[in-house]
Amino acid sequence: MEYDLIIIGGGAAGQMAAISAKRANPNLKIAILDRTFALGRKILVCGAGRCNVTNINLDKSIDDHYYSNNPGFPNAVFKKFGYQNILEFFDDLGVKLYVEQKTDIGKLFPTTDQAKTVTGVLEEELRLLGIDVHLLTQVEQVEKLKADPESSAGSQFLIKVTKVDQQGHPQSESEFKSKKLIISAGGKTYPALGSNGSGYGIAESFGHRIIEPVPSALPLVSKNPLSHYLQGMKLEAEVTSIINGKRIKTRTDDVMFTQYGLSGPAILNISREISIFINREQKSGVEVEINFLPEIDVKSELEKRWNNRPDQTLEKSLYGLFPNKFAETFPRALNLEKDKKVKDLKIEEKEKLFTCLSSYSIKIDGTRSWNEAEFTAGGIDTRDVNPETLESKLTEGLYFCGEILDVDGDVGGFNLSWAWSSGNVVGKAVNNVK
Ligand SMILES: Cc1cc2nc3c(=O)[nH]c(=O)nc-3n(C[C@H](O)[C@H](O)[C@H](O)COP(=O)(O)OP(=O)(O)OC[C@H]3O[C@@H](n4cnc5c(N)ncnc54)[C@H](O)[C@@H]3O)c2cc1C
Known part of the structure; x- marks a missing residue:
């Protein structure tokens, strides 16, 4: 199957990337590939099932709440899509958020207090926009094919996948092709929910350096x-x-x-x-x-x-x-x-x-262990990624967003905020498919 844009991983970041890319360019043929049986499974456990979507202090002090070996990188992304944009994005999808008063941390939750509200509206938006979703599709390997000199199309990514059953047992193998590729495969926490660190290996195969991931918020x-x-x-x-x-x-x-x-x-x-x-x-x-x-x-x-x-x-x-x-x-x-x-x-x-x-x-x-950590510190070294577009500096047409990057935030809605913002920035950046 051939696409303009394939997104590996349909968590918060990957779904936001797909929606943003399609809204920016409705002609794009987009697919999300995900190794589990549903998108956004980690969103469902966020905030103990209530989903702490973002934080009221997000724009005030990015440097105080985010960590990366490349300080300043998160700032560039939030400048393009910050707190107000996150509120507007969810408001447009019909989700009202409120600031929890129990503490002065500034956490925002959906007024329903249900993470399902968030996964529900994202899933519906993907459907309305006509974005293909291939579940139980585990990406094993990606290569960049040389451009065909006979064709006007540029070079493509070849994505080799294994179709798995609900228990993750391999069923069959197949391939996808795409002009552009976003890797939003998450970090290594709660591997049972999908992100098992396999995205790092794919990035490494394109020469990307990895800051050793360690479990955080545990x-x-x-x-x-x-x-x-x-x-x-x-x-x-x-x-x-x-x-x-x-x-x-x-x-x-x-x-x-x-x-x-x-x-x-x-x-x-x-x-x-x-x-x-x-x-x-x-x-x-x-x-x-x-x-x-x-x-x-x-x-x-x-x-x-x-x-x-x-x-x-x-x-x-x-x-x-x-x-x-x-x-x-x-x-x-x-x-x-x-x-x-x-x-x-x-x-x-x-x-x-x-x-x-x-x-x-x-x-x-x-x-x-990783099974009890809320997020990952470390990941793809952001020195090899353009902060304006989140495109790889090593491979044209390859992009990253979300927890897979070496950016993590404090507890309190900062990690989902990173997923929303980086997903939006990358989604808009890929829309000029050559
Ligand atoms: C218990 C818990 C509570 C949390 N609570 C909050 C909170 O309230 N607020 C907050 O801001 N943050 C919270 N976090 C952190 C937040 O959930 C994550 O930072 C965020 O969801 C990361 O989104 P992501 O899209 O980058 O990655 P993920 O959500 O991990 O998505 C990655 C996706 O990629 C898929 N994938 C991985 N490898 C492959 C492959 N090889 N092939 C195909 N698909 C693949 C996975 O199946 C997964 O669906 C919490 C985390 C946990 C574990």
Whole structure:
């Protein structure tokens, strides 16, 4: 089958690229090839099924929220398609977004609170625009054919695919040809949803350099006893990543204590640099410091409580500041007697409590795996990609967008924003098919 434009990968970025390309040039014959049984499967799990589509702070501070070995690259893309454009794109498709007020992070969700709303309107738009979708079609290899001197058509890409069944078992082989090619095959996270890193190999076959991908926005592993004692508990706290003694990033949000270590949005938010240090650089020396009461002067608050009720037990004196289970177990984790009357606490015991409530240090032994990471840090080196068009600087007619590129953003809607913006920019750039 021959097309003007083939897009490898129908996630958020690939679908946006297809829609933008077709709107810019309705004459283009476009197809999306995807290895799974449905498009946009990762969109469905975004924001725990609610889909955090974008962030109100997107345009204000691109450099503060995005990471790449080639800083400035994301900026060039968002200049062409930014926050307002994302809102207008979804508004036009009938999706109203609202800013979540629970935190001041500025996350936007569809008013339906359903990721299905987003996948539904994208699927319908692809259908209305007449874009072909080939599912269960796994791209194995791509080559650029030499232009036929007899024909006026330029050179084409030959795309070799395996048709697979729902379990991913190979069924048959076939080929596509296309004048232009966009690779939007995603990163390596949640491989069960489609993106398994195979896009990197295709890019490498055209000489593209890859910044070693590592999982980002993922839980951390720690043998620290606190996680063991507080297992299953979630509470809001301020967490700081400390790498080789240097304080790197601080975030306040929910922290979850689990049987293997730490999770929750606050931890996911500070995990990027930790994962690069441990998984890419293969080094150790990471701590996470937790301030359980960032808004309060712990010492004066506890001393006031203890002066008012000297016969209260240590555990009961913490009630109201924390969930009761924390009040019971935290002293145990510090080897303090929870039933000791506060008037009997020794000065060292009080000091230990003050210090540990405001700066409890947890040694990190590792990270969880790709199956639990929200996105990928690293990917196709953007120094080899034109930031204005997202075309390869090495192969004419080859383009990239989305998570496969070495660009990732903070938790809070920044990664989908990158997928929408880069998808739009590339879709518009390819429309002059020679
Ligand atoms: C649990 C979870 C929650 C998240 N929540 C949010 C959130 O709320 N907000 C936010 O901004 N970001 C969130 N993210 C991140 C966000 O989902 C991704 O960054 C974004 O969806 C990436 O889009 P993409 O199109 O680049 O890649 P993907 O969505 O990964 O799409 C790539 C597509 O390519 C296909 N493909 C791969 N290789 C091949 C091949 N060889 N042949 C054919 N097809 C192929 C895959 O099947 C897949 O459909 C979350 C991620 C996860 C895992």
